[in-house]
Amino acid sequence: MDLSTPSFALSVIVPVYREQARIAALLSHLADIPAPGGPAFGAPVFGVEILVVDGDPERRTLAALPEGAATAGIRGLASDQGRARQMNAGAAAARGDALLFLHADTRLPLDAFARIEHALADEDISGGAFALRITPEDGGQPGPGLRFIAWAANLRSRFTRAPYGDQGIFLRRECFEVLGGFADIPLMEDLEFMTRLRRSGRRIRLLSACAATSARRWEREGLLRCTLRNLLLRAFYHLGVRPQQLARFYP
8 A cells, every 4th residue: 555645534623712731632632543544643644634723813722732743744723713714724724535523622432533434435425423422521430411411412413413513523525615614603513514414415424432522511510501501502593593693602
């Protein structure tokens, strides 16, 4: 196999905003995931690149990138603030055939890249996502409340075929570009895009392996309050309330 021309090229796009205390841990985690068809990534020839897209006007997360990041297949980009804008900017700069949009507080299974490659080997599949797991900030096991929220979110994703962004959404570049990328809205950009994808008749694959997202928002705001707020925001969104209005209630 000619390693200079990998058969599968994946771009991992990480939108960040003041994640300077977390970025090193995330990049270390990604470094432990073997690239498709080869050892753990560390050079672009293995077909995996990482783009950290900073929406902070002061670019604090970019300043915290580890030394030598560029030689490890990591690129830092500056963008206007807003997760949709940041992910669109990362996709525009990406070189991969497939795009993985990853939140800074989400951790992937250690065979994640190979699972994505396997899913996209089926030409009828345009993208997909992992199952959701929510884990406490201290690294402990999730309690019944967090387990129930994750179970309900996974059930909703399988029923609607519109997974959340913290499930690690991956897409063929061609599909992302044809659909025009994420809508320039302050929240619900993941739900809006995946709903458009479903309505276009394209198929996705929801993987059984879990992406673990941090429970930091639930822990900070309270389990019941955060969950009810999220449910109400999604309900009002489906009733036609503009995301710009809903964003006032999602700090």
